Amino acid sequence: MASVPKQRVSVIGGGGNVGAATAFSLIAKGVPAEVLVVDVVDKAAEGQALDISDAAFMMPGICRKGTFKEAGQSDVIIVTAGARQQPNEPRSALIDRNYKIIKSIMDSLQPIKQTAKILMVSNPVDVLTDIAQKTSGLPRNQVIGSGTYLDSGRLRNALSEITGVSPTSIHAYMLGEHGDNQFTGWSSARIGGRPLLEHPKMKEIDLDKIYEQIQRKAYVIIEAKGSTYYGIGICAATIAEALLNNTNQVFPIVNYVEKFGCYLSWPAAIGCDGVEQSFDVKLDSEECKKLDSAINAIKEVCSKYN
Known part of the structure; x- marks a missing residue:
């Protein structure tokens, strides 16, 4: 045996x-x-x-x-x-x-x-x-x-269809709260080392429409078959694999970010000790406002369970 x-x-x-x-x-x-x-x-x-x-x-x-x-x-x-x-x-x-x-x-x-x-x-x-x-x-x-890892995967799939580049070569995240206060970090998104929004095929794209498509996808699946589980299942398994194998891969997961003073969905490298390091993300002024809204919403709820 x-x-x-x-x-x-x-x-x-x-x-x-x-x-x-x-x-x-x-x-x-x-x-x-x-x-x-x-x-x-x-x-x-x-x-x-x-x-x-x-x-x-x-x-x-x-x-x-x-x-x-x-x-x-x-x-x-x-x-x-x-x-x-x-x-x-x-x-x-x-x-x-x-x-x-x-x-x-x-x-x-x-x-x-x-x-x-x-x-x-x-x-x-x-x-x-x-x-x-x-x-x-x-x-x-x-x-x-697990945070916004699945949401970010949905985003990268959508961007792959537009640009013709593999999702694994597109670095773009959904950030903040996994829920109503999540947002797309367009300012930090990269493809081939250059800002994603500079890609020729992104010039005439409605960014709000992509965001809404990502936000609605779970509801579409739930309406059609009752619940979602394959996507989140593979995401959870991939994170667990990184923890076991000490890969130090970066994922947009829920982790405690000291400078924000709370847990939220934010890029972090994970390995055998859990979160090995969290990263600063370049955001524009509008994205910063959305980040503040997410942080405030999370802190407000968490304060009730001290």
């Missing part, structure tokens, strides 16, 4: 669509880790783990159902569990419900491995990452969120 990989990644909420897509993505990407599927609904976790394990027979990783205690001793803990916003429910009520869920999860994980990294995927991710850090007891650099 093959040996169990030395690294472990646990997916909390793995019985659901987002959690299962994340666990499957870890296996499909060939991450050499033991992937634990953990969920309060034991049967759902078992079913997803058994199904995903069938895809692992030619991969270096393995997948099985795990417990919260086992998850607490993982190298990377990915949290996809959380309450969904109900029709006409205010955002404040959703956060209150998710605060209780996240606190309960962190309590169930104790004692948490001191070198563990927590990756929050549950929404509203900026606020819940702050709550996870406070309730887990881990240092800020070891608790991050």
Whole structure:
């Protein structure tokens, strides 16, 4: 029998669509880790783990159902569990419900491995990452969120269609809050070392229309099939892979930025210690105003959960 990989990644909420897509993505990407599927609904976790394990027979990783205690001793803990916003429910009520869920999860994980990294995927991710850090007891650099990584991927896909350049060669970010207060960092966007907006095919493009397209895409998917999970699943798996393999890749993720005094979606290099460094981003005056709005909105909510 093959040996169990030395690294472990646990997916909390793995019985659901987002959690299962994340666990499957870890296996499909060939991450050499033991992937634990953990969920309060034991049967759902078992079913997803058994199904995903069938895809692992030619991969270096393995997948099985795990417990919260086992998850607490993982190298990377990915949290996809959380309450969904109900029709006409205010955002404040959703956060209150998710605060209780996240606190309960962190309590169930104790004692948490001191070198563990927590990756929050549950929404509203900026606020819940702050709550996870406070309730887990881990240092800020070891608790991050998926943030605007997926939104930035959608942006790069859209720009690729316009410019004819691979999305991986376009450096452009959605920044701020993952939600109503996110914005596009057009001033910092680059392609081939030059400002993106100087590209000939960007001259007549309606930038607001691109932004609206990115903002609406999740709603279009949800209206068509009920929920989104493949995109965020591969994003979460890619971030986890970077944490395990110490790649120091830069992602627009939720991380604590000292000069702003809060968690928000901002470019950071991540490795085996979590956030290795955060970066300054060139913004114009209008983008700075949008950044301030995002920071104020996040701080206002987070202050209620000290």
